[in-house]
Amino acid sequence: MSKKLRVATTSLAGCFGCHMSALDIDERLFTLLNLIEFDRSPLTDIKHCGRCYIGLIEGGVCNAENVHVLREFRKNCKILIAIGSCAITGGLPAQRNHLDLGSCLTEVYLTEPGLAHGYIPNDPELPLPLDKVHPLHEVVKIDYFIPGCPPSGDAIWKFVTDLIAGKTPELGHGLIKYD
Amino acid sequence: MTDTFQLDGATVSFEPCQTVMQAALTAGRYIPHLCYHPEFKPHGSCKLCTIKVGGRTLSACTMPAEAGLQAESNIEELNALRRTLLQMLLVEGNHFCPSCEASGNCQLQATAYELQVMTPHFNQFFPDRPLDGSHPDILLDFNRCILCELCVRASCEMDGKNVFALAGRGITKHLIVNAESGMLRDTDIALEDKAMHVCPVGVILKKGVGFSVPIGARRYDQRPVGAQALDDAPRPAISGSCDACEGKS
Numbered sequence A: 001m002s003k004k005l006r007v008a009t010t011s012l013a014g015c016f017g018c019h020m021s022a023l024d025i026d027e028r029l030f031t032l033l034n035l036i037e038f039d040r041s042p043l044t045d046i047k048h049c050g051r052c053y054i055g056l057i058e059g060g061v062c063n064a065e066n067v068h069v070l071r072e073f074r075k076n077c078k079i080l081i082a083i084g085s086c087a088i089t090g091g092l093p094a095q096r097n098h099l100d101l102g103s104c105l106t107e108v109y110l111t112e113p114g115l116a117h118g119y120i121p122n123d124p125e126l127p128l129p130l131d132k133v134h135p136l137h138e139v140v141k142i143d144y145f146i147p148g149c150p151p152s153g154d155a156i157w158k159f160v161t162d163l164i165a166g167k168t169p170e171l172g173h174g175l176i177k178y179d
Numbered sequence B: 001m002t003d004t005f006q007l008d009g010a011t012v013s014f015e016p017c018q019t020v021m022q023a024a025l026t027a028g029r030y031i032p033h034l035c036y037h038p039e040f041k042p043h044g045s046c047k048l049c050t051i052k053v054g055g056r057t058l059s060a061c062t063m064p065a066e067a068g069l070q071a072e073s074n075i076e077e078l079n080a081l082r083r084t085l086l087q088m089l090l091v092e093g094n095h096f097c098p099s100c101e102a103s104g105n106c107q108l109q110a111t112a113y114e115l116q117v118m119t120p121h122f123n124q125f126f127p128d129r130p131l132d133g134s135h136p137d138i139l140l141d142f143n144r145c146i147l148c149e150l151c152v153r154a155s156c157e158m159d160g161k162n163v164f165a166l167a168g169r170g171i172t173k174h175l176i177v178n179a180e181s182g183m184l185r186d187t188d189i190a191l192e193d194k195a196m197h198v199c200p201v202g203v204i205l206k207k208g209v210g211f212s213v214p215i216g217a218r219r220y221d222q223r224p225v226g227a228q229a230l231d232d233a234p235r236p237a238i239s240g241s242c243d244a245c246e247g248k249s
């Protein structure tokens, strides 16, 4: 059997819903594992992305660490796929984009009722938030997009297996969705 | 008497005074559209319905059907342009479908599905457009307006009220409410108005009923917009009024 294709996955400013949805391919995961092996992914806990054929990224870019991880994926993955509404449009986290980041932080950590002695977290370990949340394609080149919040397991299966088979992936009615 | 024209190599028959769009839909051939609505005069603004006739591009919703026309619509060149139009509409507003009450019933979304728009492609504008929740029964979410003027037309032509208008030009163009306060509560809009039911996207919303239809049972979950538009096409379509030449015949 030919060598398995390496696949890396990560969640940036996402909720892991797309990863959960990927698990909805259920027992087809075993078929998939005959064709691919995971590099960096929540499933392996590998910390850095090595050379891969496919990188799947859920979530948009909301902080400095997201930018580093995204660039690492772009550098190492032949095909980079944005998966889900947040990766493709900024999604829910981007709903703060028309607000001032400073006033968001002030309201959440200082002025909300019940926040006695509140302070804006400033531990140096915490990645710095970006002024705006960006979809992935505004930061690096993205090769493919799988829309949905999250895309269904069937959509992810169809897309990834089309790709592995060397076909242009296509999602028909019912599989392409934005919600 | 019925004449015919060619659309993507198929013969389409038409009645006098029909537009290419009306004849095509009546004949069971879908041409993507957003600002066209079977009950209203054509508006010709969204350009989704652009077709090619003799190397020139024309709007199918305003173009009178003519015997012998050779029109192309469902070709990659035009579909690529249509995708770009849809992408520009999507990034210009705030279209966060997962939290939109119109999702699944939205013509912009369904048309983007039909044309396989996988990404907004352009940078998002993320405009700041506050909602109008002043009316007890109706919410306006301006973030999703695509400026098709269907609500404006419905309110004027059918409701006789003039509740909505478009103001500004170019990128500053936006929907306004015709009241001194600018608030919907100070208009005579009512739930039964036609203007309440024509918005192709999720701007004019009845309060208290959002998300009542489960995913899977919504309008475009069942059938893609192309099939749905054919069902909605009036047939036989012809009344005394003439949309193509606005009564000048």
Ligand code: SF4
Pocket: A178, B094, B095, B096, B097, B098, B100, B101, B102, B103, B104, B106, B107, B108, B109, B144, B201, B202, B203
């Ligand atoms: S109006 Fe349509 S495209 Fe816009 S957010 Fe709502 S469902 Fe999505």
Ligand code: SF4
Pocket: B144, B145, B146, B147, B148, B149, B150, B151, B152, B175, B198, B199, B200, B201, B203, B204
């Ligand atoms: S509110 Fe709806 S119907 Fe009115 S112009 Fe905007 S998109 Fe069209």
Ligand code: FES
Pocket: B032, B033, B034, B035, B036, B043, B044, B045, B046, B047, B048, B049, B050, B059, B060, B061, B062
């Ligand atoms: S449908 Fe013809 S221009 Fe909008």
